[in-house]
Amino acid sequence: MLFRATVLTLYPEMFPGHLGVSLAGKALERGDWSIEAVQIRDFAGDRHRTVDDTPAGGGAGMVLKPDVLARAIDHVSADDERPRLLMSPRGRPLTQERVRALAAGPGVVVVCGRFEGVDQRVIDTRQLEEVSIGDYILSGGEPAALVLLDAVVRILPGVMGNELSGVHESFEGGLLEHPHYTRPQVFEGQEIPAVLTSGNHAAIAQWRLVAARRLTAERRPDLLERDLKPQPDPAQPVKK
8 A cells, every 4th residue: 555645835845855865765765655835825815825824813923724735735636535634732632542543544644733733724624733842832734744754754565674663662662762882892992882782682671671661760760650550450350
């Protein structure tokens, strides 16, 4: 199944960006996935190709017009089962779990906001799922869309040379990833931990698990708290 990404943007020249090189770029050339960047201005109804207007109630900045954006969305995703995503700092945080769910589907339609935001009515009527890549503000949704697509495309079948590369990573097991080392054996007086060159695979796996837990406790204790929440026992019958 071909993964199709359609991006609605005021700056289509920003795509595919870095996704046109390296593993994602090679996969794009092979036809493992596709990307189409659609200019929102093409759906404006006036000769000036106006896409924004002042916010109702006053305030700074401009707001993307609902009629223009709705026409663009309808044009690219009529009778389309792909999820419609709006990159927004107020959206739900993007997680690796959500990334995997998106990668398992037919593709995505991504709306890149600009200015102060998008008229709420088009968010509601076109059922846009607001997605955030972090607690900070960008000049527009395009960089965020590239981040989301990067995370999704890299785990599509055949994109990475080693399929296990997408499994043993941060967040995949609820932990941050363990530290990595490679040759030379000694660098500026620091040696590779002896266990990693011992050939004892069980000891190596245990070292990596302990190191991952330590890093997670130091930098993202919230992940450990989430993992420690009581989970239902699948072996027990559900009480009704």
